[in-house]
Amino acid sequence: xxxxxxxxNNLKKDFSGLKKIKVALLGDTATQFLNQTLRATGYDAGFDxxxxxxxxxxxxxxxxxENSELYAFKPEVVIVFQASHKLMSKYNxxxxxxxxxxxxxxxxxxxxxxxxxxxxxxxxxxxxxYSEINDSVFGNYxxxxxxxxxxxxxxxxxxLMKYAVAHPNFYIxxxxxxxxxxxxxxxxxxxIYVNTEMVLSMDVLPLVAARTVDLIGAMYxxxxxxxxxxxxxxxxxxxxxxxxxxxxxxxxLGIGKAFTEFQGWIKKLKNRGIILAxxxxxxxxxxxxxFEKHPDMVIRMEDIAVxxxxxxxxxxxxxxxxxxxxxxxxxxxxxxxNPFERNIVRENIPGIxxxxxxxxxxxYLEYLYNLNLFETISFSNEDAERTKLYQVEAERTSLSKSxxxxxxxxxxxxxxxxxxSFNRFNIPRVAQLSQRSNQFNLRTARYTETDIELLSSSMDxxxxxxxxxxxFGDNGxxxxxxxxxxxxxxxxxxxxxxxxxxxxxxxxxxxxNTISDFAKEKNFKFIKGEYRPTAKNEMVKDHYKSLGFEKSxxxxxxxxxDHTRRTTYIKAHKN
Amino acid sequence: MERTxxxxxxxxxxxxxxDEENIKxxxxxxxxxxxxxxxxxxxxxxxxxxxxxxxxxTSKEIQSWKNVGEMMDCIKSK
Numbered sequence: 245x246x247x248x249x250x251x252x253n254n255l256k257k258d259f260s261g262l263k264k265i266k267v268a269l270l271g272d273t274a275t276q277f278l279n280q281t282l283r284a285t286g287y288d289a290g291f292d293x294x295x296x297x298x299x300x301x302x303x304x305x306x307x308x309x310e311n312s313e314l315y316a317f318k319p320e321v322v323i324v325f326q327a328s329h330k331l332m333s334k335y336n337x338x339x340x341x342x343x344x345x346x347x348x349x350x351x352x353x354x355x356x357x358x359x360x361x362x363x364x365x366x367x368x369x370x371x372x373x374y375s376e377i378n379d380s381v382f383g384n385y386x387x388x389x390x391x392x393x394x395x396x397x398x399x400x401x402x403x404l405m406k407y408a409v410a411h412p413n414f415y416i417x418x419x420x421x422x423x424x425x426x427x428x429x430x431x432x433x434x435x436i437y438v439n440t441e442m443v444l445s446m447d448v449l450p451l452v453a454a455r456t457v458d459l460i461g462a463m464y465x466x467x468x469x470x471x472x473x474x475x476x477x478x479x480x481x482x483x484x485x486x487x488x489x490x491x492x493x494x495x496x497l498g499i500g501k502a503f504t505e506f507q508g509w510i511k512k513l514k515n516r517g518i519i520l521a522x523x524x525x526x527x528x529x530x531x532x533x534x535f536e537k538h539p540d541m542v543i544r545m546e547d548i549a550v551x552x553x554x555x556x557x558x559x560x561x562x563x564x565x566x567x568x569x570x571x572x573x574x575x576x577x578x579x580x581x582n583p584f585e586r587n588i589v590r591e592n593i594p595g596i597x598x599x600x601x602x603x604x605x606x607x608y609l610e611y612l613y614n615l616n617l618f619e620t621i622s623f624s625n626e627d628a629e630r631t632k633l634y635q636v637e638a639e640r641t642s643l644s645k646s647x648x649x650x651x652x653x654x655x656x657x658x659x660x661x662x663x664x665s666f667n668r669f670n671i672p673r674v675a676q677l678s679q680r681s682n683q684f685n686l687r688t689a690r691y692t693e694t695d696i697e698l699l700s701s702s703m704d705x706x707x708x709x710x711x712x713x714x715x716f717g718d719n720g721x722x723x724x725x726x727x728x729x730x731x732x733x734x735x736x737x738x739x740x741x742x743x744x745x746x747x748x749x750x751x752x753x754x755x756x757n758t759i760s761d762f763a764k765e766k767n768f769k770f771i772k773g774e775y776r777p778t779a780k781n782e783m784v785k786d787h788y789k790s791l792g793f794e795k796s797x798x799x800x801x802x803x804x805x806d807h808t809r810r811t812t813y814i815k816a817h818k819n
Numbered sequence: 820m821e822r823t824x825x826x827x828x829x830x831x832x833x834x835x836x837x838d839e840e841n842i843k844x845x846x847x848x849x850x851x852x853x854x855x856x857x858x859x860x861x862x863x864x865x866x867x868x869x870x871x872x873x874x875x876x877t878s879k880e881i882q883s884w885k886n887v888g889e890m891m892d893c894i895k896s897k
Contacts, residue, residue: 249836249863249867252838253838276859277859277862433866434878435875435876435877435881436862436865436866436881438878439862439878439881439882440858440862442862446862446863447866
């Protein structure tokens with residue numbers, strides 16, 4: 245990880261062309277260096293973080309005064325940093341009988357800060373939890389005494405998590421985990437604190453900024469979706485082709501514990517929606533055997549979406565995996581114990597993340613924990629089902645090869661789509677799809693659950709969600725359209741995004757038929773579309789043109805009277 | 820380490836932290852003589868010097884030096 249001085253060099257670089265995000269930084273301690281580190285770290289992640297830092301210890305004034313700089317700035321992200329040392333000064337000043345209320349009082353303050361911010365500006369809030377200070381006044385007894393500072397601090401951290409569960413726009417950046425991994429003496433530089441009111445050491449700033457930018461990245465659609473695994477000496481110890489299935493190290497054999505626990509972690513990732521793929525230099529039947537028969541394997545064939553084992557070049561194999569999964573290389577992580585293979589992949593596949601796995605497999609987990617590769621800002625039930633979806637996609641791909649004619653293939657799929665407006669059951673998935681869709685996304689507006697709730701109750705917006713099911717299985721909700729009444733005769737498509745899982749099924753035609761029927765029914769003459777280019781959505785550059793919209797300035801217009809229904813093999817299922 | 824060598828090393832640290840190649844420190848140089856040496860960059864200088872010489876200044880020392888020479892005395896005393 246770059247240190248503070250190296251990161252600072254980024255500040256002189258050219259930020260033009262990077263995604264601009266307005267960030268307000270509010271702290272009750274000195275945050276100038278945190279500000280610089282965040283901006284510099286953002287540069288490496290592809291963001292132009294335009295940070296406005298409030299004057300020292302002005303959190304309440306900035307938030308509660310509706311004419312403050314905070315609201316004039318209209319931030320998209322508000323970072324609030326209230327430090328443990330400040331909390332302790334407050335505790336020290338309280339009468340002992342008030343000590344038991346410290347956590348509740350602070351939580352009440354956080355709640356009122358956040359609700360006022362949310363009322364006045366549509367920003368996501370990032371809040372650092374409280375790094376631990378054990379003042380040792382009661383020794384270990386602090387854990388048995390509600391009024392101790394340690395008890396109150398830990399209670400507060402727990403209550404903050406509960407608050408975050410209930411408030412979709414409130415995200416915790418886990419300073420405690422940073423402290424756990426680097427230690428308190430690295431987090432906190434006593435002499436600097438005494439001289440400056442800075443509670444984070446220069447050494448820890450890059451790590452704190454990285455964790456913060458991870459969160460911002462996830463908010464703006466940067467996330468890892470797929471983990472590609474080598475097998476020999478990565479997933480198990482030894483070489484299956486040479487050692488044989490009985491002798492690979494797993495479970496109690498040799499250093500098998502390291503691999504079994506590593507697989508346990510990978511299985512958890514799979515359960516949370518990360519797609520697993522295998523890319524191994526092996527004979528396929530031999531490579532599959534442990535997944536099918538070895539009693540100590542944690543990962544099984546049903547956990548793997550795409551299994552590639554052959555003697556070809558790994559970069560080519562990863563391209564093949566990519567073409568089946570249809571996700572960006574920048575959302576893939578490749579794990580391989582062999583530095584040579586890692587280099588080939590890194591050099592030939594731009595954007596893919598290839599961690600420098602440590603030499604000793606015992607170190608794999610701790611190393612990967614610290615990289616925090618799998619940041620996310622949402623989790624839905626559909627995530628848990630994702631592997632199955634992609635396995636089914638692989639089957640579909642092989643069916644499509646048996647048809648020479650695409651029409652016949654599409655007819656044969658027996659596709660059905662459920663069209664619904666947003667409701668409380670589908671809102672989390674709508675929000676998530678808006679954050680995850682980068683390629684098939686016409687305007688790349690990101691919505692949180694709160695945004696979606698507001699839209700669904702707006703009189704001027706009409707919302708559509710589409711699912712897609714076929715004879716192989718259910719893809720779940722894969723497309724969203726939001727229409728906005730722009731004029732009395734015009735509907736504007738303010739959002740149209742779709743999962744790339746369902747490309748080339750004629751979903752676009754089905755969606756257009758649906759919205760043009762809707763427009764006609766509500767007496768709108770025109771449907772207006774806009775394409776906003778990003779680094780990723782080139783795919784839909786000609787989307788409106790190919791659907792028969794006419795170009796008009798920067799916009800695309802469809803006259804609903806002239807529009808004839810487009811051919812589609814998808815049947816609508818009305819709920 | 821000889822005094823001249825300490826000064827040379829500190830000079831390198833100043834150049835790096837303040838990002839100004841033309842800095843030429845003497846023992847008499849004070850904050851007023853160097854562009855960009857303010858209270859904020861002072862902290863970065865302190866941390867970089869601590870790291871380079873593998874020492875830790877006390878909080879009182881950090882704000883006590885009138886010039887580079889006094890900082891060097893402090894380093895030498897560790």
